[in-house]
Amino acid sequence: MKFNSLYYLAFLSIVVLLYYVVGSRYRWVLLLLASYYFYASWKPVYLFVIVGTTVINYFVAVVMARQDEKRRRRKFLLISLASGLGLLFFFKYFNFFSASIQDILRGAGFFVKSPLLNIIMPIGISFYTLQTIGYILDVYHGRVRPERHFGTFAVYVSFFPIVLSGPIERSGHLLPQLERKNKIVFSYENISKGAKLIILGLFYKLVVADRAAIYVNAVYANAGKHSGLTFLVATIFFSFQIYSDFAGYSYVAIGSAKLLGIDILQNFNRPFFAASIKDFWRRWHISLSTWLRDYIFLPVAYSFSRMLKKEKYLSIRTDRIIYFCAIFITFFLCGLWHGANWTFIAWGCLHGFYLAVENILGLKTKRRLLNIGITYILVLFTWIFFRAASISDAFAIVGKIFTKPGSLFIPQGSDIVAPIYTGMAILILLVMELKQEFFPSWFSFFNNERELVRVFSYAAIIALILSLGVFDGGQFIYAQF
Amino acid sequence: MLLVTKSIKVIVCIFLIDFIFGEIQRYVFFQQKSGKFYRINYTMDVSTDEVIIFGSSHAAAHYVPDVFEKELGLSCYNAGVAGQQILVHKTLQEIVLQRTTPKIMILDIDTWGFYQDPYHYDRLSDLHPFYYKHPDIIGKVLALKSGLTEYFLKSRLYQYNSTIVHVVKYWLAPQRDRKGYQATLVQLPRPEQTVQVRREDEQPPVRRPRPFDKNLIAALEQFALNAKKRNVRLVFAFSPTLEYTDTSQDDSVEKIRSITNRNSIILISYINNPDFLGHYELFADSGHLNDPGARLFSKMVSDKIRDEFPDLRRN
Numbered sequence: 001m002k003f004n005s006l007y008y009l010a011f012l013s014i015v016v017l018l019y020y021v022v023g024s025r026y027r028w029v030l031l032l033l034a035s036y037y038f039y040a041s042w043k044p045v046y047l048f049v050i051v052g053t054t055v056i057n058y059f060v061a062v063v064m065a066r067q068d069e070k071r072r073r074r075k076f077l078l079i080s081l082a083s084g085l086g087l088l089f090f091f092k093y094f095n096f097f098s099a100s101i102q103d104i105l106r107g108a109g110f111f112v113k114s115p116l117l118n119i120i121m122p123i124g125i126s127f128y129t130l131q132t133i134g135y136i137l138d139v140y141h142g143r144v145r146p147e148r149h150f151g152t153f154a155v156y157v158s159f160f161p162i163v164l165s166g167p168i169e170r171s172g173h174l175l176p177q178l179e180r181k182n183k184i185v186f187s188y189e190n191i192s193k194g195a196k197l198i199i200l201g202l203f204y205k206l207v208v209a210d211r212a213a214i215y216v217n218a219v220y221a222n223a224g225k226h227s228g229l230t231f232l233v234a235t236i237f238f239s240f241q242i243y244s245d246f247a248g249y250s251y252v253a254i255g256s257a258k259l260l261g262i263d264i265l266q267n268f269n270r271p272f273f274a275a276s277i278k279d280f281w282r283r284w285h286i287s288l289s290t291w292l293r294d295y296i297f298l299p300v301a302y303s304f305s306r307m308l309k310k311e312k313y314l315s316i317r318t319d320r321i322i323y324f325c326a327i328f329i330t331f332f333l334c335g336l337w338h339g340a341n342w343t344f345i346a347w348g349c350l351h352g353f354y355l356a357v358e359n360i361l362g363l364k365t366k367r368r369l370l371n372i373g374i375t376y377i378l379v380l381f382t383w384i385f386f387r388a389a390s391i392s393d394a395f396a397i398v399g400k401i402f403t404k405p406g407s408l409f410i411p412q413g414s415d416i417v418a419p420i421y422t423g424m425a426i427l428i429l430l431v432m433e434l435k436q437e438f439f440p441s442w443f444s445f446f447n448n449e450r451e452l453v454r455v456f457s458y459a460a461i462i463a464l465i466l467s468l469g470v471f472d473g474g475q476f477i478y479a480q481f
Numbered sequence: 482m483l484l485v486t487k488s489i490k491v492i493v494c495i496f497l498i499d500f501i502f503g504e505i506q507r508y509v510f511f512q513q514k515s516g517k518f519y520r521i522n523y524t525m526d527v528s529t530d531e532v533i534i535f536g537s538s539h540a541a542a543h544y545v546p547d548v549f550e551k552e553l554g555l556s557c558y559n560a561g562v563a564g565q566q567i568l569v570h571k572t573l574q575e576i577v578l579q580r581t582t583p584k585i586m587i588l589d590i591d592t593w594g595f596y597q598d599p600y601h602y603d604r605l606s607d608l609h610p611f612y613y614k615h616p617d618i619i620g621k622v623l624a625l626k627s628g629l630t631e632y633f634l635k636s637r638l639y640q641y642n643s644t645i646v647h648v649v650k651y652w653l654a655p656q657r658d659r660k661g662y663q664a665t666l667v668q669l670p671r672p673e674q675t676v677q678v679r680r681e682d683e684q685p686p687v688r689r690p691r692p693f694d695k696n697l698i699a700a701l702e703q704f705a706l707n708a709k710k711r712n713v714r715l716v717f718a719f720s721p722t723l724e725y726t727d728t729s730q731d732d733s734v735e736k737i738r739s740i741t742n743r744n745s746i747i748l749i750s751y752i753n754n755p756d757f758l759g760h761y762e763l764f765a766d767s768g769h770l771n772d773p774g775a776r777l778f779s780k781m782v783s784d785k786i787r788d789e790f791p792d793l794r795r796n
Contacts, residue, residue, distance in 0.1 A: 006629055188483045417646040424646075451490075459494035463502065466638040467645070471606070 061146035096340035167287035184261035197255025204248030206469030212241035227406025503637020516651035536589030538563035552783035559661030665765035721757035
C-alpha cells in the first residue's frame, strides 16, 4: 500500500473515522490492527519480524528497568542490541559482507565461493530497528521509563505512518502520545493541518520526485553512454528527486499522524539553503541526524575522551582527534545504514570528511549565498556516489563530469517533455521554499488570513498534482531501507 | 460542522479550477497540428484512408505511406504510436472501425510485446486525453490497468495530465506531416568489430519461458476478429532485423503464428531477412530502419500485399 495511492487514502480515512469513534481506552487496538494491516499489505510474512522485534524489546526493557546493577542492565541491553542488529545484519547486510569478503579473498588469490542468502529484506526494518534501539538505550540510561502496556509499545514500534521510512521517533516524544490515558479529541485544526501536510507531501512526491526520476533513471541506467554534462544535469535532478521523494513521504507521514492528533518529529527543513555541511545535517533527515548524534556520535566521542587523556597527540589537539574519529565512525555507519553497497558507505564517509574539515578549518565565507552555493556543490558531489550502481561507476561519472563534459542528452521526440516538466517542477519547488526561507513574512498563500486565499491555494496545489503529477508506477526511494 | 463547510469550499474550488483550466487545456490540446497526440487524434477521428498501419515505433518508422499509395493506388495512413503495444493498437482500430472501414489494415508486431510487463498498462495514459470522446472503448481498456482510472478521468485536468509541454513543443517546432510516418535520415555506423556469432559446438543460452499476458494475447485475437467482422484485409508483419535473431524457440513467435493460422491472416516476416541483415546503411539504430531502409521495406511489403490481394488495387 503506497502512500501515493487511493488505497492508502481510503485506508487512512477509515482509520481516522474509527479513531474518533472508538474511545481513547481502545484506540491502541485500532492503531495496532491498522498498523499491522498496513505493514502486512507489503508482504504478510514480514509481520513475524516486526512482531518478534516488538516482543523481545518489550520484555527486555521491562526486565532491564528492574535491575539495579548496571552490569546486569548491560546484559539485557546487549540482548536487545544483538537481536535487533542481528536481524538487520541477516536481512540487509549478510550478502553484502559475504560478497565483499569473497572479493577481498579473490584479490589475495584465494578463490572461494561465499554463501549468499536468497531472502527479501523486510520493508522498513532499518527504521524501526533504530527506533527500538533508541528506546532501549533511553530505558538503559534511565531517560524514560519502560512502557508497561504491550499494546502501546507495539503501536510505537509499528505505527503505520512512520514504520516504513520514518521519521525515526523518540520514545520520550511518541510514547506519551500513544498512551491510553492521553485523551486526544477531534479537532478541526488537527484535521486541517494533517490534510494540508498530506497534500503538500503528494505534491513533492508526484510532481517533483517522480518527474525527476524519469530523466535520472534513463541516464544512470546507461553509465557508459552519457556525457559528463548529462550526468551533471542528471545528478542535479537527482538531488531534487531524492529530497522531494523523502520529504514528500515525510509530509504524508506527519500529516497522517496529525489527523490522529499525534505529532511526529519534523524531518526536513529546506536543506537546499544550508550554509554549511553542519547546517545541511540540521536540515536533512533531521530525525536520523539527531538519532546518530545522540546514540552514536556523543557516546563514541565520550568514550574516546575517556581513553585519550593528553592534550595533544602527534601535535594534533585531542578534541579534534576525538571529533574526527567520532564523526567519521558516525557517518561511516550512516552510509552503511542507507544501503548494503560501498557507494552508500562512500557517500557517508564523504560527509564525515566534509564535517571534519569544516570543524578543523572552519571554512566559511561571510556571504550566505556563496556558502549556500558551495554547500550545494559539495553535497551534489556526494549524490553521485549515492545514486551510482557501483564505486567504479561513480568514479567513471566523476571523471566524465570533470574531463569529458560532452553534449547534453536531450531525449528525442515526445520524450523531451520529461526534463522540461522536471525543470518546471523544480522551479515551483524552489520558489515555494525560497519564499519560506528568505521572505517568510511576505504574502502567504497557505497561511493567509483570508480564508478564500487559503482555500484557493490548496485547491491550486491539488490542481497542479492532477495536471503535472506522475501517476504511473511510482515508488518511494526510501522504501528500500 | 466547520470541517464539513470548509471541505465543501475546498471541493467547490477544486471543481471550478478543474473545469475552467481543464476546458482550456482541452481546447489547446485539440488545436495541435503535429506530434504524437495529433496523429492519434487524426487516426481516431479524421482518417478515411484505405490502408492503415498500426504498431509501435517500428510501425511509425518502417512504413512509408507515400510508397504504399504509389504501389497500391490506395490512400494510406501510418497510425504507429511509439512506445505502445497491442492494447493501444486494438483500441485505435476499434475507434476507426466505428467510423469507417479501411480496405486493409497492417499490424506491425513486436514479438516481445506479449509478455507480462507493467509498462503495457502504465503507458495507456496516452489514451487519457481522448477518453471524453470515446469513453466506452477507451474506458474498457483502461479498466485493465485499474478500475479507478475512470474515476480519476472525471477530472478534466487529469485527462490532460502531462500534455501541456508536449502541445507547446510541437507548436514551437511543428513536425512535417508525412501521413504519420516518422522518417529518420541518420545512418547507423558500421561497428569496428564484427558481430560474434555462436560457434557450432557452443551451447545455446538456457531459455527461460516467460509468461504471456493473457490480456495482450486476447487483444491480438480481438484485433483479428474485429477486422474479420468488417471484411477488412489484415496483414501481420514482423519488421526487419539488423542482427541475427534466433526465433526457433521463441514462444511469442509461435503464439502469433498460431493466431494467424487459425484466422487465415497473412503473416509477413522480415526477421533475419538477408536484404536487411547486417545492412547498417539501412538502419538508424539497432532496432529501427532509416528512411532509405523504410522505403525499401515498404516497397517489399506493398509487393507482397499486391500479390496476396490482387483485387485491392483501385481502378
